Amino acid sequence: MRVFLWILRETGARDVPSFDRLRQVQKQIREEYGIPSIPSKSAMGNVFFMNDPRAIIAQDWANPAVRAQMHLYPEIPEDGVVREIWHALKWRKDMDLDALSPMYHAISAHYYVNEVARLKNGNFVVPIRWLMYRGKVHADAFVVAINETGDYEAPLVRG
Known part of the structure; x- marks a missing residue:
């Protein structure tokens, strides 16, 4: 690194930091934006380090290039062929609803599962799961209907 900085200075580059200043900035960047390693000890007494998964996920969400590749909702493939994990029926049918995405962000509003x-068209529903179909977000939902006695009923509707 010292040679690289020397070459930059010799070729006339402006604002080339000193080696010590470069290391200070690198350390500051690592502390502020880096992934911390968490020391752990196994049952056998071996010490190992693990990257903090919360920091990894936070960086993935903050990076627009990575965020665009994330699949937040189970997807119903148009041809019915399961090619990816988010196509699997387990994710769409059997998975604990609390482990799936609780919110859909529309252009002007946020919609949450288990909320009316x-x-x-004016009808009310209670979404329970968000799904992707043909590139658009849909929901498995209960339609809220009021009967003659004024009570509401909510049978499950897929769509």
Whole structure:
């Protein structure tokens, strides 16, 4: 690194830091934005280090290039062929609903599972799971219907 900095200075580059200043900045960047390693001890007494998964996930969400590749909702493939994990029926049918994404962000509002939402046609539903189909977000939901006695009923509807 010292040679590289020397070459930069010799070729006329501006604002080339000293080696010590470069190391200070690198340390500061690592502390502020780096992934911390968490020391752990196994049952046998062996010491090992583990990268903090919370920091890894936070950096993935903060990076627009990575964020665009994330699949937040189970997907129903148009041809019915399961090619990816998010296509699997287990994710769409059997998985604990609390482990799936609780919110859908529309352009002007946030919609949450287990909360009443109003559709464009005026009907009310209670979404329980968000799904992707043909590139758009859909929901498995209970339609809220009021019967003659004024009570509500909510049978499950997929869509």
